[in-house]
Amino acid sequence: MxxxxxxxxxxxxxxxxxxxxxxxxxxxxxxxxxxxxxxxxxxxxxxxxxxxxxxxxxxxxxxxxxxxIPPDPGTSFPTYLHAMGETLSIAFLGTLLAALMALPVSMLAAKNIIPSIFLRFPVRRFLDSVRGIDTLIWALVWINVVGLGPFAGVLAIATSDFGAFGKLFSEAMEGADRKQVEGIRAAGGSKLHEIRFGLLPQVLPVLAGQILYFIESNTRSATIIGIVGAGGIGLQLAEQIRVLEWQKVSTLILMILVAVAAIDFVSNRLRRAIIGRAGEARH
The missing domain is CATH 1.20.5 (Single alpha-helices involved in coiled-coils or other helix-helix interfaces)
Structure with missing residues (x-):
């Protein structure tokens, strides 16, 4: 039995x-x-x-x-649509810029690429320091550096996500299968060949999924930093709350919810497609 x-x-x-x-x-x-x-x-x-x-x-x-109740944008709906477009642009550009900057730096923090702890340690602590400061704080910093507007929002999200991506990307690289890398090394490939043909093809689907998730998350973050002057629909939301236009406030909240839901739906489909193709390529 x-x-x-x-x-x-x-x-x-x-x-x-x-x-x-x-x-x-x-x-x-x-x-x-x-x-x-x-x-x-x-x-x-x-x-x-x-x-x-x-x-x-x-x-x-x-x-x-x-x-x-009921939501009523009045005559400001075109302005709100433009602000929503700014928010989505801030989230997309900030996330993409952070990923592009973090990819090479994350290699310096990965143990299987940089074996020496004396080289990895300062890079990891630098990423921890950047990641430890909230996006809202970075927004306040960049507003004082470059002024009010969407540009400060893009830089705030890019700076905050740079530290997060650096950690996530390096962990994904350290968790990659070593057999492909060892096979390229046995065939006489250089260190760059090991990274380009043995490591990156394994981790790119994972990195792409993380980037898509952060675009969705940063849509909400872009709304928050807009309240402090970094542009987008958050600025409109703060202004309407200040003048007690609650029907317009509900309209803006509904627009944010619809945008986040749409991005979540699209990113989920893209993540499944990327992971599916990666699985077919391995088999």
Whole structure:
């Protein structure tokens, strides 16, 4: 009789050590749970979170939602479409620029390309430093450098994603199959040949999928940084909230949701197509 055909009671009788609980393990689990609950309540107290304020806030939120219905762009719909196009352009150009900059740098951070830790370590810490600063902070920095507008938004997204792509790309390269690289080396290929013909064909589908996901994610990020002056539909959203035009606010929110959903649909189809072709090429 195989293990899958046996009842839990039979398995417990045959393997008592596996089913017997550890008192020390139970105590540790209870201590961890108690510490987590205590930390939660301490955080609520420290941040002055109260049920009364939460209930009052939900009532206010419901009032705002009622003011947003029905959505009405008025005569500003062409302006909003132009702003939405700016937001999509910021997300696409910023992501593409970040990927192009990160690809060569990520090779310097990959262990199977640069074996020396003394060369990899500063590159990885540099990528960590860039990635550790939020896109919104980079937007504020670039607005002060190049001024207000979409150009600052593109640079903010490119800078933030440069660190993220550098980490993801280097990890993808380190996880690649070494057999293809070793085969090219055995055939007399140089180090550049190993990277070009043995490594990159394996990781490019993975990198393409990551880039498509970031384009979708950066559409939302481009909306947020637009609020601080980096152009796009976020700027329009901030202005309408400031003047309490809630029906126009709901119109802008719906436009953002539709754009994100459309990009998500297209990127999913593209990712499946890329992964499918990569699988067929390997077979």
């Amino acid at each position: 195989i293990a899958a055909d046996r009842s839990p009671a039979e398995l417990a009788a045959q393997y008592p050590d596996l089913f017997r609980g550890s008192n020390a393990g139970r105590v540790k689990a209870l201590l961890v749970a108690a510490a987590a609950i205590a930390l939660f309540f301490f955080g609520c107290w420290y941040l002055e979170i109260s049920i009364h304020r939460l209930v009052t806030g939900f009532k206010q939120l419901g009032w705002f939602v009622m003011l947003m």
